[in-house]
Amino acid sequence: MSENEIKLGLIGHSISLSLSPAIHGAFFRASGKTGRYDLFDCPAGDLIPLLERLLRPSDLSIDGFNVTIPHKIAVLDYLRSHGAQISDEAKLAGAVNTVVASPLSGHNTDIVGLKNSIADLRESKNVTRPLQHGLLIGTGGAARAAVIALSQCGVKKIVVCARTGEKSQQFCRAMNMQARDNGLALPLLMPSALPQAGASFEVDFKNIDIVINATSIGHADNDAPEWLDRLMQELEASCGAEKNLKLVQDLVYAKGDAPTVFCAAATSHGLLNGDGKAMLVHQARAAFQLWTTVWPSYQSGLEAFEQTLKNRARAEN
Numbered sequence: 040m041s042e043n044e045i046k047l048g049l050i051g052h053s054i055s056l057s058l059s060p061a062i063h064g065a066f067f068r069a070s071g072k073t074g075r076y077d078l079f080d081c082p083a084g085d086l087i088p089l090l091e092r093l094l095r096p097s098d099l100s101i102d103g104f105n106v107t108i109p110h111k112i113a114v115l116d117y118l119r120s121h122g123a124q125i126s127d128e129a130k131l132a133g134a135v136n137t138v139v140a141s142p143l144s145g146h147n148t149d150i151v152g153l154k155n156s157i158a159d160l161r162e163s164k165n166v167t168r169p170l171q172h173g174l175l176i177g178t179g180g181a182a183r184a185a186v187i188a189l190s191q192c193g194v195k196k197i198v199v200c201a202r203t204g205e206k207s208q209q210f211c212r213a214m215n216m217q218a219r220d221n222g223l224a225l226p227l228l229m230p231s232a233l234p235q236a237g238a239s240f241e242v243d244f245k246n247i248d249i250v251i252n253a254t255s256i257g258h259a260d261n262d263a264p265e266w267l268d269r270l271m272q273e274l275e276a277s278c279g280a281e282k283n284l285k286l287v288q289d290l291v292y293a294k295g296d297a298p299t300v301f302c303a304a305a306t307s308h309g310l311l312n313g314d315g316k317a318m319l320v321h322q323a324r325a326a327f328q329l330w331t332t333v334w335p336s337y338q339s340g341l342e343a344f345e346q347t348l349k350n351r352a353r354a355e356n
């Protein structure tokens with residue numbers, strides 16, 4: 040191990056298939072820096088000892104790391120109790136996905152990742168319609184980042200849909216409280232519930248410019264829920280002649296040639312859509328810059344992402 044080697048990694052649970060080592064490996068090669076990006080699989084109960092080992096100068100002595108499910112909130116709490124600097128975005132999201140070891144600080148690059156992904160999608164599809172109203176599905180950690188990213192894209196009002204109205208109300212209350220406590224502004228958040236079988240969405244689709252999937256639908260063996268086709272039908276019907284100007288942004292990324300469940304449903308209704316691949320690469324770029332000051336190219340991360348998935352598919356066949 041060389042003295043100048045930059046030591047990075049990812050803390051999470053069940054992360055053996057993470058694409059982050061490949062993406063950051065490509066960033067190291069493209070930037071001419073020497074470094075490594077290791078996976079630290081860690082169940083919830085083992086988090087604090089791992090953080091102590093990683094951050095103690097004489098031990099594993101890491102330069103920085105990413106954080107994923109289930110540790111994004113717990114790491115924020117740890118950083119707060121250790122006097123770390125926390126970015127406004129991480130405070131608002133109530134979650135950290137990137138830690139810089141020295142000086143100790145916590146960030147949330149999922150937000151800029153999603154913001155840049157939406158910008159790419161708009162540009163690639165030549166969408167000039169301003170984004171004013173959003174529909175956000177899901178109320179987990181990624182949904183929090185999505186609210187802030189949408190706000191940074193100029194969205195003024197977001198309808199938030201969860202499996203129950205109570206869940207979306209709780210989410211909106213928590214986000215508003217977080218914003219108030221930190222003196223920051225958010226778009227107007229309107230809680231709503233995903234419809235039961237046969238029922239309709241209680242959403243005025245005419246005004247919706249962008250739909251975000253921040254659920255885990257489309258990952259693993261999840262099937263398309265009953266309401267998904269109805270959602271796309273209603274969105275399509277609301278478009279009129281402007282069908283190609285509304286956007287569907289999935290946070291889940293396709294793991295092979297087949298599109299995600301959400302993107303497939305959007306395509307079948309002629310709606311413009313993109314999956315979570317661009318967000319993953321953009322959030323990694325922002326993290327790499329925080330650790331090394333180098334702003335790596337999107338293309339190098341994207342190629343590593345695609346090549347790794349291809350290699351895995353080949354190995355499986």
Ligand code: NAP
Nearest residue numbers: 177178179180181182202253254255258290291315318319
């Ligand atoms: P999370 O905290 O576990 O939240 C998952 C959300 O999905 C919850 O609101 C959950 O609702 C909802 N959900 C799951 N199945 C559902 C279904 N059948 N119908 C309706 N809602 C359902 O996870 P997260 O961290 O927010 O991540 C969400 C997704 O975003 C994951 O797939 C993750 O991989 C992806 N993500 C991608 C990136 C990227 O860079 N592309 C970054 C971050 C996250 P309940 O509370 O009712 O269960």
